[in-house]
Amino acid sequence: MTQSPSDLPFPHVDDVGRDSGTTLITRVSEARVRPERFEAFRDFILSTVRAFPDRHPGLVSHEVLLAPPGTLLYVSRWRSEGDLVAFAGEHWRDQPVVLPGEDEYLAAPLQVRHFTLVPLC
Template identity: 80%
Template structure:
């Protein structure tokens, strides 16, 4: 049985990036998310994962659904958070998925 006090929601936003714009997009995302820890209560951890030249993942871990609503809004389950001007770097719209950690012990 899951302990709801230790539940963490893992949010993965995947960007398919225009290869010629990859470095500029990486810089924009890293700069933007650097301030998220102090801005969004409930953000446990976050990281940017790179797969040049065409993909970038923003992975964040959240304490609760309420925390995700504070970050991404009421439609957090299926709508990605898009930064202003982000679409000019992308080959396709952002994709967002959510996971819950399954304890192994």
């Protein structure tokens, strides 16, 4: 199930990649959530990330993916490494962004991975 955390329009992902000369970076943060706290965590994340497009201009798109009762993914797509540094800090490659109060919902530490788009054409 996919829920869009924002009603703001984003450029299509294809408009950022190969034609613009920019490498799109997809960041996936995986939260292993205590099942009894899943719905509260979902609401907490959705209310927090709604404001991200206004705060982080390098954010091209984002979404929250749910796999109840214990997994939530926050997937964000970024224009450049510099944009990710501005969002997550110098250690963006291996350190997740942990929101204040987030630990109370988690069954395990957040995991973060990054992917780059490989055009099929």
